[in-house]
Amino acid sequence: xxxxxAKRKTDIGPPHYEQFLPPVIKENFGKWKYHExxxxxxxxxxxxxxxxxxxxRAATPRLMSIETIRTFADLADKYxxxxxxxxxxxxxxxLVSEESNIDPLIADLKKENFPVGGMGASxxxxxxxxxxxxxxxxxxxxxxxxxxxxDDLFPYFDGSQTLPAKLRIAFACCLNMCGAVHCSDIAILxxxxxxxxxxxxxxxxxxEIPSTVSACPTGAIRPANVDGHESVEVIExxxxxxxxxxxxxxxxxxNDPENDxxxxxxxxxxxxxxxxxxxSKLAIPFLPNNxxxxxxxxxxxxxxxxxxxxxxxxxxxxxxxxxxIGWPQFFDLTGIEFTxxxxxxxxxAGETFKRSLHFKQS
Amino acid sequence: xxEKLRETPLLDELEKGPWPSFVxxxxxxxxxxxxxxxxxxxxxxxxxxxxxxxxxxxLVGVMGYGGGVIGRYNDLPDEFPECAEFHTIRxxxxxxxxxTSDVLRKLCDVWEKHGSGxxxxxxxxxxxxxxxCKTEELEPTFSDLTEIGFDLxxxxxxxxxxxxxxxxxxxxxxxYNTLETTYQITQHFQDELHRPAFPYKxxxxxxxxxxxxxxxxxxxxxxxIGTWRDNIQVDQKEIAAYDKGDKVDIQDDVVDRxxxxxxxxxxxxxxxDNANCVKCMHCINVMPKALAPGKDRGATIMLGAKAPIIGGxxxxxxxxxxxxxxxxxxxxYELAEEIWDLWGEHGMNRERVGEFIQRIGLGNFLExxxxxxxxxxxxxxxxxxxxxxxxxxxxx
Numbered sequence: 217x218x219x220x221x222a223k224r225k226t227d228i229g230p231p232h233y234e235q236f237l238p239p240v241i242k243e244n245f246g247k248w249k250y251h252e253x254x255x256x257x258x259x260x261x262x263x264x265x266x267x268x269x270x271x272x273r274a275a276t277p278r279l280m281s282i283e284t285i286r287t288f289a290d291l292a293d294k295y296x297x298x299x300x301x302x303x304x305x306x307x308x309x310x311l312v313s314e315e316s317n318i319d320p321l322i323a324d325l326k327k328e329n330f331p332v333g334g335m336g337a338s339x340x341x342x343x344x345x346x347x348x349x350x351x352x353x354x355x356x357x358x359x360x361x362x363x364x365x366x367d368d369l370f371p372y373f374d375g376s377q378t379l380p381a382k383l384r385i386a387f388a389c390c391l392n393m394c395g396a397v398h399c400s401d402i403a404i405l406x407x408x409x410x411x412x413x414x415x416x417x418x419x420x421x422x423x424e425i426p427s428t429v430s431a432c433p434t435g436a437i438r439p440a441n442v443d444g445h446e447s448v449e450v451i452e453x454x455x456x457x458x459x460x461x462x463x464x465x466x467x468x469x470x471n472d473p474e475n476d477x478x479x480x481x482x483x484x485x486x487x488x489x490x491x492x493x494x495x496s497k498l499a500i501p502f503l504p505n506n507x508x509x510x511x512x513x514x515x516x517x518x519x520x521x522x523x524x525x526x527x528x529x530x531x532x533x534x535x536x537x538x539x540x541i542g543w544p545q546f547f548d549l550t551g552i553e554f555t556x557x558x559x560x561x562x563x564x565a566g567e568t569f570k571r572s573l574h575f576k577q578s
Numbered sequence: 579x580x581e582k583l584r585e586t587p588l589l590d591e592l593e594k595g596p597w598p599s600f601v602x603x604x605x606x607x608x609x610x611x612x613x614x615x616x617x618x619x620x621x622x623x624x625x626x627x628x629x630x631x632x633x634x635x636x637l638v639g640v641m642g643y644g645g646g647v648i649g650r651y652n653d654l655p656d657e658f659p660e661c662a663e664f665h666t667i668r669x670x671x672x673x674x675x676x677x678t679s680d681v682l683r684k685l686c687d688v689w690e691k692h693g694s695g696x697x698x699x700x701x702x703x704x705x706x707x708x709x710x711c712k713t714e715e716l717e718p719t720f721s722d723l724t725e726i727g728f729d730l731x732x733x734x735x736x737x738x739x740x741x742x743x744x745x746x747x748x749x750x751x752x753x754y755n756t757l758e759t760t761y762q763i764t765q766h767f768q769d770e771l772h773r774p775a776f777p778y779k780x781x782x783x784x785x786x787x788x789x790x791x792x793x794x795x796x797x798x799x800x801x802x803i804g805t806w807r808d809n810i811q812v813d814q815k816e817i818a819a820y821d822k823g824d825k826v827d828i829q830d831d832v833v834d835r836x837x838x839x840x841x842x843x844x845x846x847x848x849x850x851d852n853a854n855c856v857k858c859m860h861c862i863n864v865m866p867k868a869l870a871p872g873k874d875r876g877a878t879i880m881l882g883a884k885a886p887i888i889g890g891x892x893x894x895x896x897x898x899x900x901x902x903x904x905x906x907x908x909x910x911y912e913l914a915e916e917i918w919d920l921w922g923e924h925g926m927n928r929e930r931v932g933e934f935i936q937r938i939g940l941g942n943f944l945e946x947x948x949x950x951x952x953x954x955x956x957x958x959x960x961x962x963x964x965x966x967x968x969x970x971x972x973x974x
Contacts, residue, residue, distance in 0.1 A: 224641075224721065224724075225721075225724035225725075226642055226643070226724070226729075226772070227729065227768040227769065227772060228724055228727070228729045229670065229729050229761075229764050229765045229768055230670035230671060230672050230673070230728065230729060230761070230764060231672050231681070231727040231728060232672070232761060233672040233673040233674055233676050233747075233757050233761060235678075236672055236676040236677050236678050236681065237676055237747060241747050241748060245746055245747060246746035246752070246755070248746075248748065248749060248750035249750055249867075250750055250866040250867040251749075251750065251866055252866075252867075261748055261749075261750070269748065271748065275597065275598055276598055276699065277597070277598040277599060277600040277602075277603055278600070278698050278699070279600040279603055279604070279696060279697075279698060279709070280603050280696070280697050280698070280699055281603045281604070281606040281607040281614075281695055281696060281697070282607070282686035282689055282690055282695045282696075282697065283606040283607065283695075284603060284606065285682055285685075285686050285697065285699065286682075286683060286686055288679075288682070289679035289680075289682045289683050289686075290679070292678075292679045293679045298678045298679035298680060299676075299677075299678060299679075300676075300677055300678075300679070300682075301674065301675045301676045301677060301744065302675040302677075302699045302700060303675070304675075304704075304741075304743070304791060304792050304793070306698075306699065306700070308699070311748075329598055329599075329602070330598055331596060331597070331598070343702065345702065346709075347630070348621055348624035348625070348629075348630045348631070348632075349600075349617075349621055349709075350632060350650060350664070350666065350709055350710075351630060351632055352630065352632045352633055352634045352635070352650075353630075354630045354632075357621075357624065357625070359592075359600040360589075360592055360600075360625070363592050363595070363597055363599060363600060363601075364592070364595075366597040367594075367595030367596060367597045370595075370596045370597060373597075374596075388885075391885075391886050391887055392885060392887050393885035393886060393887075393891075394701075394702040394703075394885075395702040395797075397885070398796060398885060398886065398891040399793065399795075399796040399893070427927065430927075431888070431928070433888045433889060458886070458887060458888070459887075460887050460888050460928075462634075463887070464928070466633065466634035471629050471630060472629070473627055473628040473629045474628075476628070476629070484796075486790050486793040486794075486795050486796050487788065487789045487790050487791075487859070488788035488789070488790065488856075488857070488858045488859060489788070489789060489858050489859045489860045489863055490835055490836075490837050490858055490860045491837065493790075493795050493796065493893055495891060495893070505628050507588060507625040507628065508588045508589065508591040508592055508625055509591060509592075530830075530831060531831065531835055531860070531864070562890060563889070563890055564890075
């Protein structure tokens, strides 16, 4: 154990944000009048005073080295007095107050392989989780799928192709969903499909049996004595692979190289614009883990994006479009098979059954 | 200094293509750091095995804190010894994720000295994530972080690091100061943030307007979403300019898309029936030069969002329809503490507050925390007649 310094500081909280704001923001704080997107990846805010601020948005891979952060710091010094911020979707934004600095900044960012874009009716960075890079419960990698999908959808990021409205993609590598995956236009979600494997030899030492039993939302876990060990048993037909037992008990492993994979969900949103916030709904129950490029998943996401782009009206988010045309038409247009897995069978499932004749006959 | 980079034929595929590559980032770091080099190796193994090689977290942390560090060990320590211990440190970000180059360099220097050199800017909750620290380096890292003015964020069953949109710093729609509110809440609840004592996590998110750019309605137990009570501000001259321009068709793009049909446009005057406006933001989003939120601004407090584990995903629901946010925030602290007292006493282990409310009933919950029921809190009144009538004293 390393020695602790004499004056140990605790509970100081985060630094106050104000010290990091550029002068143009300090002077116009709360007095912005409007904004425009003069070109892809550039946001121009105009204050009541007439002052202008340009935010140049570049994608990052989220998993970033300090070398890259230092590169960003150097670019911020060179073009915007050292001022930058990050967005909720892992983009970096350079806060520029001299218009003439925008072009050389974008050129430098491109040279360093950080493309500019992701604004307005486009696809911006994918919010995602750690995956195999750093998580114990991941049913898939996160960064590799995100990289593969965004390489493929790149023209929708850099503005060379546009969409009816913005399209938010999110990725989570298990049902814990670190991120707003459950309310995204397209969500890619890692799923397990086999009941936990119980390590009876260590479960007594590693886990509390009662809390492991009560962790199961479907009551599939029961205390059991296995070969003289205090352990548990799993009623497999009741398991829906949520991995909550694994979270409380490391001796209940769910990870499985052949049966883990990805599912695709569509039509969620969080903003209140036009339509109330909505959950994403299941489109594709399972796609295989196929590293390093996950071609099945990349193709499935592209299909969804293209069908949406060709059919939705201006300003219509994915979920609004599907609501207008109806789910039968969605499955028809996308060519996705509708299966029994699409029908909810958890709590309150009946609320999702169609109980009217308001659908289109084909 | 790493001796030689691990061979990564599968990961190398992910250095191709236009999107920035996390593999390139790992290699940049691995060139200088043996920990990251081993991490590169173990990730390549995962790509081959199609399975993760990280074990469950262990109990690690810094002295006096119960949160802020996530323990992480790999399951192949003999082959990848340098990343056998690879803990995560969550560092509380400045509100709105604003930085100067100077402070970022200081953070990088601390992390170069003590850890893997890999980060996430930022994690899903909002923290700066320092990814990959050995147990013995946790306390020294913490010490150096506090020297440059940073503290740890939340983890486990505590107040998680509050986060917010860029608010009035760079947005004309911010209906309150999300940055200051976030800073104040974070400072006020330092003890609750660092020392887990709840049934489960409790997240705060501050969004400046109903566009909710931080997804607070989906991702936080308590969300403050900016809104207003009076009339949308209209600049008819700018409306006329939009009408003349070629970007917006006022009838098709704005009037016909209003969810309550409360806008009339006759080619000259843009008239909003504000009494029927639900503050959805669409018209303002489309014509930001001509329209702005009203002047009587505040926030709607919503409660109870969460991801699926355990009882199913929830969006947050209305708790206080309109809350005037002043600088003191005392009322907000009191409200949060009322909720924590109740949930802390009666909530089950790993039961989020949204699930707790479903279990005990929103009506009972409101009664216990001392709020009156209001019709804004529900989509519609109940449809079933199974009412738990209570006898009051008069009846008895």
